[in-house]
Amino acid sequence: MSELLTLNHVETYIGQYHILQGVSLEVKKGEVTVLLGRNGAGKTTTLRTIMGLNPASKGTVVLKGEEIQTLPTYSIAKKGIGYVPEDQGIFAGLTVEENMKVAIQKNNEETAKRLDWILNCFPDLRKFWKKPGGYLSGGQKQMLSIARAYVNENELLLIDEPSKGLAPIMVEKVMESILQIKDQTTIVLVEQNFMMASTIGDCFYMIDDGRTVSHGTMNQLKENEEMKRKYLGIA
Template sequence: MKPLLEVSNFNVYYGESHIIRDLSLKVLPGQAVCLLGRNGMGKTTTLKTIMGLLAQRSGTLTLDGDSISHARPYQRACAGIGYVPQGREIFPRLSVEENLLVGLEASAENVKSIPEFVYDLFPILKDFLKRYGGDLSGGQQQQLAIARALVSNPKVLVLDEPTEGIQPSIIIEIEEAISKIKQERGIAVLLVEQYFQFAQSLADYYYLIENGSLVTEGLTSEMDVAHVQSYLSV
């Protein structure tokens, strides 16, 4: 099957520090892929580079067969990559509804209204439409951040630490929502995650990186859990 999102031989630097080293990964249509590794290993840097927030010194990025290696971040969003950054980065002084409307700016289909499916995924948001984003709990803010990325109906949803600082009941709701969009809407998912059980349950495929380089990869169902966890332990 042809990859929907493909990273080929990324090399990324901060100044002269070589952070990502010849990293390649791919996400197939309707697939959930998890990028695993300890803190400081280059996971967030990889996602920021995919989004165009950082520039790769070499390597290519394709989305649905088209090169977007030199596209600006807003062009990548409009091409079909929905991004939920670490820390959520919602607009605290905008209402829930206004936050969601901002997400529509990335819609390639010029959609002007918030699609109902995001309320089906996260019903609490419909109840809190007029509430300021900053007044929501951490878990509710994460749901809002994911919904904001989904309103444009992206081809790929990119999530950076979606369970960070979230209470267990909300983690379950987020896992169910991501599974649903993958199965029912065919949206592919690429996530970085520290919560191993969440990643193992949700992802079809995984990549493990250490110091910016790929260590191992494979189907999650065939993962050597002890081997992978040896790289994740501090």
């Protein structure tokens, strides 16, 4: 299985703060790679660095053999990366339909098919198609954010904390939706909910103090009580 995305010893500053101090990882095509670690470890910054929102000061970000760390965010997005930010990033004043139209890059038959598949996958979006985004519940907003990233022919989705702030029943719905999408695309997922992360993920990278400290299959991590206790605080 070939690597779709590779980060090599990436370092990133936000202002004067040295957030990423050596993150390396490989994302294999067709898998869900989960980034794990405590709050403030650098997981969100890793996704933002891939997208060029917080550019890398050192190291390389390689997508399908091409270095992209010096490109502007819009160019990175056009290369087939969809981004679901932690704050969802939807337009509260636009309807669900309008939010989707803004996201669509190409109006063609393939996009229409993808949109129909998405609305079958996220039936709440079809139900509230003409309602403003701000009318939706937290879980429904998360579904809309994921749908906006997936409607284009993106080979890679970066999804940041999809369960954050959601009630348990909505966490289950979002998890079910991502499980359906994972059969269609490659995903890098940041998620604090270990139950969700371990259910969806194929492999993991552990980030601590801005560095990659361990990686392996999700099954290996499930059995490693010491690592879960040390880096995730799971007793």
